Amino acid sequence: MNKDISPPAVTGVGVAVVPRQDTDEALWDIYLINLRDTPLENILITSQGYGSVDGVDKTTTILRHFHQTLPSREAIMIEPIQSSLFAISNEYWVSFNDGEHMLDKRYVFAPGTISEDTLVDLPVLDRPGVIQQ
Template sequence: MKKDIKIPKVENVTLAVACTINKLNQEEWSVHLINRNEYDIENTLVSSTGYGEQDGEQQKTSTLRHFLETVPARSSILIEPITADIFHLNNEFWVSYYVDGRIYDKKFIFLPDTIKEENLIYIKELDTKGVLHS
């Protein structure tokens, strides 16, 4: 039965949208997966999409999928660049990975207009400021 299936809880794995300044002194935004565990996570799949509404019109981005063979313990890895033009949308990232043969998955959603200057915090794993998904 469905109630007998034990779904493990995702802990110490999160996403961050970080901002850096490039050589032309322009902001560059990117999405990073952060593994704060003491162990590697394996065969990680990340699916990303944006959706929402602007001026009464529905908008949706393409769905991107990324495969990461191993994300080492206590590390971060770049998932994809992201443009500020879509920060007004729900930016959804579905992350699935394996630890000791068990699958874990979690949906992370950055709500509209949460990725902005006043929400930036220092993220030590990336050594830059960004919005950390809680």
């Protein structure tokens, strides 16, 4: 019976990694961006890093974030991230209500995909960063 249920695909929602401006530290920030014409409601985000660095398995703590709403065409900061974690996969699982449906999508930044060389102009934030949609 589960095969007969097909929830709508998540579109118009992105997770972006943005370098901090005006700082000497190697810190970046993770943002949730709503590119939709409707707000996101009851947003739950889990984040975790995992992978191998120099042959040693590395896993970060699972963090959970909740936001009541994210208006249309706006962004919210989820958490900071150190550039040393770009050598492992960084996963953000985003769930939210869309009318009567609860939608979710997994965004994974693979090792090496976040760097100064991969920056693009981000919508809504009007800053350079790396985005998964």
